[in-house]
Amino acid sequence: xxxxxxxxxxxxxxxxxxxxxxxxxxxxxxxxxxxxxxxxxxxxxxxxxxxxxxxxxxxxxxxxxxxxxxxxxxxxxxxxxxxxxxxxxxxxxxxxxxxxxxxxxxxxxxxxxxxxxxxxxxxxxxxxxxxxxxxxxxxxxxxxxxxxxxxxxxxxxxxxxxxxxxxxxxxxxxxxxxxxxxxxxxxxxxxxxxxxxxxxxxxxxxxxxxxxxxxxxxxxxxxxxxxxxxxxxxxxxxxxxxxxxxxxxxxxxxxxxxxxxxxxxxxxxxxxxxxxxxxxxxxxxxxxxxxxxxxxxxxxxxxxxxxxxxxxxxxxxxxxxxxxxxxxxxxxxxxxxxxxxxxxxxxxxxxxxxxxxxxxxxxxxxxxxxxxxxxxxxxxxxxxxxxxxxxxxxxxxxxxxxxxxxxxxxxxxxxxxxxxxxxxxxxxxxxxxxxxxxxxxxxxxxxxxxxxxxxxxxxxxxxxxxxxxxxxxxxxxxxx
Numbered sequence: 001x002x003x004x005x006x007x008x009x010x011x012x013x014x015x016x017x018x019x020x021x022x023x024x025x026x027x028x029x030x031x032x033x034x035x036x037x038x039x040x041x042x043x044x045x046x047x048x049x050x051x052x053x054x055x056x057x058x059x060x061x062x063x064x065x066x067x068x069x070x071x072x073x074x075x076x077x078x079x080x081x082x083x084x085x086x087x088x089x090x091x092x093x094x095x096x097x098x099x100x101x102x103x104x105x106x107x108x109x110x111x112x113x114x115x116x117x118x119x120x121x122x123x124x125x126x127x128x129x130x131x132x133x134x135x136x137x138x139x140x141x142x143x144x145x146x147x148x149x150x151x152x153x154x155x156x157x158x159x160x161x162x163x164x165x166x167x168x169x170x171x172x173x174x175x176x177x178x179x180x181x182x183x184x185x186x187x188x189x190x191x192x193x194x195x196x197x198x199x200x201x202x203x204x205x206x207x208x209x210x211x212x213x214x215x216x217x218x219x220x221x222x223x224x225x226x227x228x229x230x231x232x233x234x235x236x237x238x239x240x241x242x243x244x245x246x247x248x249x250x251x252x253x254x255x256x257x258x259x260x261x262x263x264x265x266x267x268x269x270x271x272x273x274x275x276x277x278x279x280x281x282x283x284x285x286x287x288x289x290x291x292x293x294x295x296x297x298x299x300x301x302x303x304x305x306x307x308x309x310x311x312x313x314x315x316x317x318x319x320x321x322x323x324x325x326x327x328x329x330x331x332x333x334x335x336x337x338x339x340x341x342x343x344x345x346x347x348x349x350x351x352x353x354x355x356x357x358x359x360x361x362x363x364x365x366x367x368x369x370x371x372x373x374x375x376x377x378x379x380x381x382x383x384x385x386x387x388x389x390x391x392x393x394x395x396x397x398x399x400x401x402x403x404x405x406x407x408x409x410x411x412x413x414x415x416x417x418x419x420x421x422x423x424x425x426x427x428x429x430x431x432x433x434x435x436x437x438x439x440x441x442x443x444x445x446x447x448x449x450x451x452x453x454x455x456x457x458x459x460x461x462x463x464x465x466x467x468x469x470x471x472x473x474x475x476x477x478x479x480x
Contacts, residue, residue, distance in 0.1 A: 027051050027168065030353035035100075037342060038114040044069050044099050044122060048352050051168075053160040054134075058146045061161050062138035062354070064089055064129040065169075066099060066122045076475050077126045077175040078214065079162055081192075083183030083458070085154070085374075086366035088137030089129030094339050096182070096460045097121040097467070098129070102342065104335045111345055112338040119464035124472045126172065128165065132158055135369050140358045150373035155191045159199070166206045176211040178475075182458050183404060186218025187374075190382035197389065212392035214471070217404040217457045220412055221378040223256055228408030230255045230272065235407065236284060236400070239275050247272060281402045283456025289331035336364050384416050390444035394474045398455030398462055399435065406451050410438075413449055418442045427470075427480035434466040437480045450480055 029049035033041050045067040050060045068075035082092045094101055099120035103113040121127060131137025133154035134147055141147050149157070166173055179196070181189045193213050200207060219225055234244035247255065247268040260266055280286045342348055343362040386393070395413065397406035422439035427450065435451040452459045452466050460467035473480055 035351050036347040037111050051161050051164050053157040058142040059134045062131045066127050068126045069122050072126050075125050076178050077172050078178040078180050079128045081181035081185040083185050084365050085184050086136050086369045088131050091364045096458050102335050102338050112342045119468040138354050138359050147371040151376040155188050159195045173206050177208050178212050180214035182216040184219050186215050186220045187376050190379040194382050214394045216396050216459050217401050219404055221380050224412050225404050225408045226256045228405045232405035232407050284400045339364050380412050387416050387418050387442050387445050393447040396450045398459035399451040401457040429469050
């Protein structure tokens with residue numbers, strides 16, 4: 001066993017190789033000590049690698065594991081699933097809860113530089129990031145048919161991934177385990193948590209020390225979340241009282257399943273759409289990008305479409321002559337584009353130990369996954385079942401996000417029927433209101449809900465200090 005353990009720690013070690021119409025690697029791991037764009041050695045432990053899942057391990061899921069910067073032996077282990085579907089775990093590292101970030105202000109047209117993130121969640125936890133589902137980030141499949149996946153199938157694959165990863169890292173098996181994610185992960189995380197519980201009940205090995213789950217601005221129920229957008233934009237004064245009242249009366253409070261025979265309802269909704277055309281839907285306090293200054297004709301709910309436009313814009317900017325002045329990088333999407341430039345650099349890929357020839361171009365969030373089926377429309381039933389367990393849950397919302405409004409999240413939480421133990425109240429950092437919170441308790445099940453004031457979707461990206469304080473208190477069993 002000691003010999004095997006030493007083998008696991010070898011840099012760029014390849015543990016299992018088998019044939020599948022060609023040679024394919026089932027599992028590999030590498031220790032990353034330096035990264036292009038960052039000065040000196042990394043002040044934290046980063047490991048990257050692949051784990052094979054699916055039939056004959058034809059799917060190779062790429063991961064990034066960062067040990068806690070505090071007490072890795074005892075701190076929680078959290079598997080974090082990025083949203084999308086199709087957003088890379090590297091995006092969560094660089095823009096949300098990881099220890100590195102792109103230094104946009106220092107970019108001079110060459111390889112984007114990196115900075116340390118003082119509010120990384122790795123200050124309080126070991127975090128395992130993953131590129132999933134297959135086709136996301138650096139994850140790939142050996143056969144074309146293996147790219148066919150869905151909500152439920154991808155959960156099965158992540159569950160297999162996690163079981164294998166723990167088996168390869170037995171020193172973390174006793175750490176408290178949490179499953180976390182943002183946005184679209186509100187669909188996959190509850191299913192995965194239930195699957196882990198089922199495995200524990202069936203005495204499957206390895207036996208996880210599952211303690212709970214964490215979700216930020218989680219898409220949970222398509223109807224509730226989408227239908228909450230109109231009440232939310234009225235609440236934050238983006239539409240008038242009269243317009244909201246008209247829409248409520250003529251659409252009967254249903255803003256999703258529109259009856260096109262009701263002309264007054266359609267007219268009200270078209271007027272509301274016009275009011276929102278120039279609003280940033282994931283953070284209403286931030287401007288649209290410069291390239292979007294022309295008046296829009298329709299709302300684009302998927303932020304990945306806007307990011308694609310920003311990428312095209314800055315790809316042109318990087319081709320400017322050395323004497324040309326770079327554009328002012330005011331828009332958040334510009335930073336996303338720089339991450340694409342950084343991750344596709346040959347030196348960066350080598351440092352991360354990405355297998356050559358597997359992924360032609362890394363994207364922070366793929367514009368679409370053509371072989372992905374969204375076969376789950378609501379996970380409320382999963383949350384209701386989880387509320388009968390002894391788990392702990394933290395659900396939080398950036399309170400300026402239209403795409404998954406906090407009022408919709410609070411609505412489905414209340415529909416679970418869990419008794420309220422702590423009514424709506426402010427929570428504080430350094431004497432200032434950081435957001436508002438409620439707590440729900442059902443026997444041994446505890447659910448804490450919190451908003452982050454002034455934040456958008458992927459709240460830690462917008463308000464990193466309060467977000468770190470929130471997760472730190474949660475892991476420490478300390479009230480907000």
